Amino acid sequence: MFSILDHGSKLCDGIRRREILRAGGLGLLSAAACNPLTAATSLAGSHPKSCIILFLMGGPPQHSTWDPKPDAPPEIRGEIAPIQTAVPGLSIGELMPRTAPLMNHVSVLRAMSTDDNAHSSSGYFMMTGVPHIPMNAENANPGPPNNWPTIGSVVQQLHHGPRLLPPAIRLPHQIFNTDGSVWPGQDSGWLGHAADPWLLNCDPATPGFKIPHFELTADGALGRLENRRSLLSQLEHRLQQTERSGEIDNFNQLQRQAFDLLQTPQARAACRVDAEPDDVRDRYGRGQFGQSVLMARRLAEAGVSLIQVNWYRGADEPGDTPCWDSHARETQRLRENLIPPFDMAYSALLTDLINTGRLDDTLVVVMSEFGRTPRMNGRGGRDHWGHVFSIALAGGGVRGGQAIGRSDPTGGYPAEGRVGPPDLTATILHSLGYEPETMIYDSLGRPLPISRGQVIAPLFA
Numbered sequence: 001m002f003s004i005l006d007h008g009s010k011l012c013d014g015i016r017r018r019e020i021l022r023a024g025g026l027g028l029l030s031a032a033a034c035n036p037l038t039a040a041t042s043l044a045g046s047h048p049k050s051c052i053i054l055f056l057m058g059g060p061p062q063h064s065t066w067d068p069k070p071d072a073p074p075e076i077r078g079e080i081a082p083i084q085t086a087v088p089g090l091s092i093g094e095l096m097p098r099t100a101p102l103m104n105h106v107s108v109l110r111a112m113s114t115d116d117n118a119h120s121s122s123g124y125f126m127m128t129g130v131p132h133i134p135m136n137a138e139n140a141n142p143g144p145p146n147n148w149p150t151i152g153s154v155v156q157q158l159h160h161g162p163r164l165l166p167p168a169i170r171l172p173h174q175i176f177n178t179d180g181s182v183w184p185g186q187d188s189g190w191l192g193h194a195a196d197p198w199l200l201n202c203d204p205a206t207p208g209f210k211i212p213h214f215e216l217t218a219d220g221a222l223g224r225l226e227n228r229r230s231l232l233s234q235l236e237h238r239l240q241q242t243e244r245s246g247e248i249d250n251f252n253q254l255q256r257q258a259f260d261l262l263q264t265p266q267a268r269a270a271c272r273v274d275a276e277p278d279d280v281r282d283r284y285g286r287g288q289f290g291q292s293v294l295m296a297r298r299l300a301e302a303g304v305s306l307i308q309v310n311w312y313r314g315a316d317e318p319g320d321t322p323c324w325d326s327h328a329r330e331t332q333r334l335r336e337n338l339i340p341p342f343d344m345a346y347s348a349l350l351t352d353l354i355n356t357g358r359l360d361d362t363l364v365v366v367m368s369e370f371g372r373t374p375r376m377n378g379r380g381g382r383d384h385w386g387h388v389f390s391i392a393l394a395g396g397g398v399r400g401g402q403a404i405g406r407s408d409p410t411g412g413y414p415a416e417g418r419v420g421p422p423d424l425t426a427t428i429l430h431s432l433g434y435e436p437e438t439m440i441y442d443s444l445g446r447p448l449p450i451s452r453g454q455v456i457a458p459l460f461a
Contacts, residue, residue, distance in 0.1 A: 112405075
């Protein structure tokens, strides 16, 4: 399964854009129109700056991953012991043996904080750099006043120049809560849908995975494609009588992108994880997350500036501990379901970027909405905790082999070097060539800085 979603926006006569596109067999477009796509970025040659965000939704426990507390009591340190890494004195959780030898390329921020203990609102803060109003709001929905654009939308808005693929892409699905509510902070907000990062709904680890919406089917010859173009042209004539001219221009651009993508091998190849050798796919792990990370690497190689890979939430996730939300049976979940597949995919990604000389041009960020409580609960798990947690950054000019900031002895609060989401967004954008004071404009033409944070200087020292 593979699809690119739009917002189901209706035209003035009630016809949905998605229905129009499907009439031409081109239901592949999101409403995320970017600049006209007229040329491919070569998979070889110069390396454009890019960022891959691995978003571990649910909140990994800092104690068992990036910030072990071996001297704390058992109910605090947990059962996952620390291991030494390639950097003397820098330890991480024992379930990341593949990552440990690569820690000379990784910087850990051990005093990240949102002070927000709700998935939805803390996630909004992390993905936009702007606090949710109110804080600690679970099952919150997108929309004003919490409609600051996600970081991918900022990149989408600021990008200039021709590009075959859009500047920002999310996969393999949106982040959502158990009740189905989609977190705020994942779309373009007040920037408007033209700045939405593309959303690729996909399951690349599924046997026989295809990307039919990027390919012509066996009966889809170019002649038939031209017939569909003619059909869309006729439909557009009717739309022109009811749609404002600016909206029609946007639709035309989306339509052109559809034909460009279908007819351009480079665009289709970017998502072809099956083009990788079996041993490469095995190194990333054959699960949905691992194969999504592999796809992200290919998209970065194809010139996409920012790719966010969300932890895959399948239908078989346990209701009481979905994804990294380890309220119960934490040790079992970490050992059997969570850390090993992450360790495989993350280490494989870093290794490939190192070996191809792309790590300096590719920032890899491992993040989540928050961490876990310092003390284990009665069900052998940890609960939501936004007061302090850890994230990791590598590549993109970041100096590896260091831990920046420090949590207290229980891993409960920052002890020094606290950083917040505004500083993280400023740092990511800086690595892509956009300084925090760069202005974007809302619908009223008011200038607003892309981040009100500070670049985390020790990362680049």
